[in-house]
Amino acid sequence: MQPNLLNIHHGFNFRDLGGYTTTDGRRIRNHRLVRSGKLDQLSDRDVHFLSEYGVRHDVDFRSPDEQSQAPDRQLPAANYSSLPVFITDQTQVSKTWEEEQAEFSQDAQGGFKNMVQTYRNLVLQKPAQDAYQRFFRVLLSSNQEHATLFHCTAGKDRTGMGAVYLLSALGVDSQTIRADYLAANQFIQTPLNDIMQETRDHGGNANLLQSIHDLWTVHGEFLDSALATIKADYGGMDTYLHDVIGLSKTDRDDLQRLYLEEAG
Template identity: 45%
Template sequence: MTGKTIKWHKIIRSAKLGNLTDQDIDFLNAYGLKYDVDFRSPEEKSQAPDRIPEQTKYLFIPVFSTDETQNSKQTDRLQRKMENDPTSGRQQMQRAYQDIITNPHSQKAYRKFFDVLLENDHPDSTLLFHCTAGKDRTGMGAVFFLSALGVNEDTIKADYLLTNKVTKPALDDLVKTLKLKNASSAFIQSMRDLQSVQISFYNTAMDQIQKVSGDMPNYLHEYLSLSDSDIRDLQHIYLE
């Protein structure tokens, strides 16, 4: 992708949209938001339905049938484990990233995502994609998308890790609240891992890709069913 950049006003990576104000919706309407791709589970969707402009096409494409990233809430079993094991949050995230790569349901979801990306070919239309926190299911969606465009891996990693800068204030507030509630240090560490992104999570996904297909281009072709023509069309739509 030497010398090229992604076009402005074509794609937005986001967290959940259930708390948008009327002013936010007016902004997205003026911005040209045409597609809203929702990667959340059915339960997450029902808890906080998206608020979007009337003309925006809503596409519900759950990556998991339940929230494996545990960003919406933690199961009782995981919470009990987190009280005593500071690695439990990290282990949960690593399992989720493995599933993103190897679960056929997840693969089909990301293929549908690419179908919408290819449909977003009008010069004045914008696509937004999100999950609950906008960091794992959405973060890997961005990794797949940027890889298909031919973006170098250092830039892809930097984009993936950008989440931590954006979410730091909220995570700091969460940690303060947990300390006030006398949460264990193990629990707090696990919550930090659940509510952030780490290069080890990214590497877990890349290791799985290498195991199943050798490298990212092969994975995009073999498991997400992207053809050479699809790749060319994506680059035409999103690069300048």
């Protein structure tokens, strides 16, 4: 199925995970799980839209610096949870142009290689593990009437892995999970075009342009880096969700009860 893009005017990559089917034939409920990019640019109209949509939990995976530099617009009646996946932004999407120039102008593959390592870190580093553990505690504390929105800056890497873990826990098949992950590229074209033009305007060379493009998009190889790390170090996703994320069988049953429609 096509991703369910929300009608947000001053933000990007806002998607409802509702409608995806599980391997046992159930469907994720609508108006329950929303993944997105940053919330600092939302208009009053967008804030009203998300409130009417039922968002009552706002989970922010950004680093403390990102949060202070571009605070979320407050959503009425929504509880805000700061759950930094990294202490600093390892995805690099919040770097200044000068920082990007210094780091990536000498190597066209610099951005790509950075992201491959970042996805290993998303699996292995303790702050990331702790953030995703707490994310699932938020999900398990929700009731069946409200939506949880989870986001980072671009809504593709830290948010993308949050969605991978969540969809896996709900029993969605791996092909659908991959398609949802890669779909981010459809919905980040406006900020991508802006940052690419800004890089050109500053005189960025071809190496830097390629790195910036890789930093601002998703590739199957990035997800594969995370999944290969999970398999090599933990034996597979189910073990990782149990042993590292802390989801018991009861937790997964509760998640499925909260977020899936009944079969048939």
